[in-house]
Amino acid sequence: MLTLKQIITMLHQKGHKVTPQRLAICEILFSYKSHPTADEIYKRVSQKFPTISLSTIYQTLNLLMKLGLIQELGFPNISSRYDANTSPHIHIICPKCGNTQDYEDKKFEELWSKFITKLNFKPIGQRLEIYKYCDKCSKIG
Amino acid sequence: MLTLKQIITMLHQKGHKVTPQRLAICEILFSYKSHPTADEIYKRVSQKFPTISLSTIYQTLNLLMKLGLIQELGFPNISSRYDANTSPHIHIICPKCGNTQDYEDKKFEELWSKFITKLNFKPIGQRLEIYKYCDKCSKIG
DNA sequence: TTTTAATTAATAACGATTATGAATTAGGAG
DNA sequence: CTCCTAATTCATAATCGTTATTAATTAAAA
CATH class of the missing domain: 1.10.10.10 (Winged helix-like DNA-binding domain superfamily/Winged helix DNA-binding domain)
Known part of the structure; x- marks a missing residue:
């Protein structure tokens, strides 16, 4: 960063x-x-x-x-979030409130990076996201 | 499907x-x-x-x-898109117009699926996205 | 066929983001 | 250091995708 x-x-x-x-x-x-x-x-x-x-x-x-x-992380209906870490990494996101946290997995990041370099074009960004209701939102329902 | x-x-x-x-x-x-x-x-x-x-x-x-x-694919500022294929797969997306196409890579999909099952929770969705201006939008600038 | 809760459709409301324009200011030239 | 100017800030209006509201309609069970 x-x-x-x-x-x-x-x-x-x-x-x-x-x-x-x-x-x-x-x-x-x-x-x-x-x-x-x-x-x-x-x-x-x-x-x-x-x-x-x-x-x-x-x-x-x-x-x-x-x-x-920086990279914008846009979601339906809720405000975008902004990430100063533009290198590939996995996010775990609550689809209700948008709470976003990093999930570190160096092996997977490396694998994904390799995959990106093999493409016949240079992407301007990427997203690796897993959705899961956060504790607060799953309590409310 | x-x-x-x-x-x-x-x-x-x-x-x-x-x-x-x-x-x-x-x-x-x-x-x-x-x-x-x-x-x-x-x-x-x-x-x-x-x-x-x-x-x-x-x-x-x-x-x-x-x-x-179905799964909603939401982006900043432009309309969401809806995908009837809810199993993990990679999208190539134009960040300007939102044009979305599938990128098939069975090996990577399998790898990702394995990764998902190893998590200590069951996600309600995921996104694997690569951003790249489409031909139309890169012409306009 | 009757009944009723679910669904439709029209329209208003909402909220995040962008556009507009007047006032201010960073930073280069003298 | 001072002046100049285009870039930037700030306040507010506008935009637009989506949701909320509600009266009229309808699927489907009795």
Whole structure:
């Protein structure tokens, strides 16, 4: 996963401005191993920047995606989540609330990577997902 | 993939009515190896039932999902697609238009199935997806 | 044939995300 | 350091896929 310094360099290189808002958003995405929604990022950045707009969060997320630094995990009906780890790995996801956690299996990741390289094209992303109601959601029903 | 007869039996068993609208929707889902959107289904069923409502399409899709007969493939910003093949297989998807095609690799499917059975829980679904702009969308940019 | 709960269909409502546009600001030029 | 300008931010409106609501209709059991 990238460091903030690397991200700043990358933004400068591609001619994008490095704003405090962008840094705050990146800090959340790249410092924690979570998969936050836009709104979760918004709430956390708001603590530092009380006037930040949700709009800015989405614009920054879209920029980071265009640069290939993060991946969007979209689901039906519920908010997308954003993952700063773009290398292949398995997610275990609750289809009701979207709670997403990594499932580490180095062997399988390696196998999948090999499979990807054998394709006759270069994919721009991939998803390996297993669905399972989380404890909270399976209690509610 | 299930036949219409099997679906009818299943609906009766679970106490659901077998309506001409539901049959028409199932016919589209289970007779072709496509992954249509709700609107695509709506347009096709409308030819037979000009007064059908998009609402009915969604209600039927949700029923079929609850029965575990189809899987929803949801994406950010674009319409979900519905797949009547619920056994594990790889999709190649255009992230722009959502065009989805199957990628058959029996060996990998077997490997994944084995992996699933080794988990200490029974998943309610899974997705194996590779993203790649389709010819149309990569031309537009 | 009658009855009744399930289903349909039309429309309103919802919610996540994008679009718009005026005000602000990062960062280069002088 | 100051000025300039295009990029960015922020507030709000708009969009669009999907769900909720409800009156009218219908499948299917009695």
